[in-house]
Amino acid sequence: MRVLALNWRDPKNPETGGAEIHLHEILKRTVAGGHDVTQISQAVTGLPLEEILDGVRIIRHGRRNTFNFTLKKFALSLDIAASFDLVIEDLCKIPFYSPRWSPVPVLTIVPHLFGTTAYREVALPLALYVNFMESFVPGVYRSCPFVAISDSTKEDLVRRGIPAERISVIPCGIDTDFYSPGKPDPEQGTFLYVGRLKKYKGVQIILSAMAVLRDVGKDYRLVVLGSGDYEEELQKTASRLGLDRAVTFEGFVPQERKLHWLRKAWAAVFSSEKEGWGLTVIEANACGTPVIASNSDGLRDSVRDGRTGILVPHGSVEDLAAQMDRLAGDPALRSDLGKNGHEWAAGFNWDTTADRMIRIMQDTLRK
DSSP: OEEEEEOSOOTTSTTOOHHHHHHHHHHHHHHHTTOEEEEEEEOOTTSOSEEEETTEEEEEESOTTTHHHHHHHHHHTTOHHHHOSEEEEEOSSSOOOHHHHOSSOEEEEESOOOGGGHHHHSOHHHHHHHHHHHTTHHHHHTTSOEEESSHHHHHHHHHHTOOGGGEEEOOOOOOTTTSOOOOSOOOTTEEEEESOOOGGGOHHHHHHHHHHHHHTTOOOEEEEEOOOTTHHHHHHHHHHTTOTTTEEEEESOOHHHHHHHHHHSSEEEEOOSOOSSOHHHHHHHHTTOOEEEESOTTHHHHOOBTTTEEEEOTTOHHHHHHHHHHHHTOHHHHHHHHHHHHHHHTTOOHHHHHHHHHHHHHHHHHO
16 A cells, blocks of 8 residues: 555654554554555654655645645645555544545544634634634545544544444554563652643643642652643642642653653543543553543543543542542552553554554555
């Protein structure tokens, strides 16, 4: 197959997250299987306009705020009909509407759509714009095969009008060789957040829970790994809550540092309003670390409540604080959840995810 992938970001983009990792792990294994893959993503200052990453040809084009408007003309300049058999659109931000202009079949991957989450993440005009653009997805993509990364995402697509029979669910994998338990030497009283620092990710809820625990004499620590446009506001919130000594913002860190904390923390905590899946949830579990998370789309798919972690009502500071305190005070519970989580995570790997995706690519071309 000759595959053209469309995604706002490539793996080297400073703002790359789980959706970009997910796509790249699939694409590099597609190349390893003997297929040709090209990906178009937005240009980023400091990165070359073209390079090869793990066998995938990355072409960078356009600007962040206009990429979706200029992509069509640029992609068609590559002579898609003659050069490619299949287009894969990773529909994780504003859609490109590729089925309207692609001369070859389109396969759509959906980590998640924003929906009403956009109104709490960005200014009202931009949120209206995102929702307006998403409103055309059912009509434009209706005849395309879809791959959702969780049952929650599939249910969202069905509610929006995508036929259920056109949607396959393929969860993300992880690198089970890299993410594994370390020596049993946990960092006492330490909780961990890993991910981009965006408002909808809910780190401010975790900070509020830390303040509640501090006010009742609980001397716990929170380590925050990741960067994003909400980082400065979160640091101000931590200071305002008197948590300067209790919360450490390490920013974007190398994988080895991330692995260190995934192994050392008593629990990883995620309070996002909406996720496609919960890649870092599974990474934490693979390291034998339990998870406390919001009972929200994506997270409820990746957390087995009461077995690999604990789900709490989204936005409830009191419930989150209570479960953090409960887990901190119960070593046996932490151990049980950690062991169960490790077993659960063992069922997810990128090779399986990619194999299933490649079969769907091939099926798309046969139809």
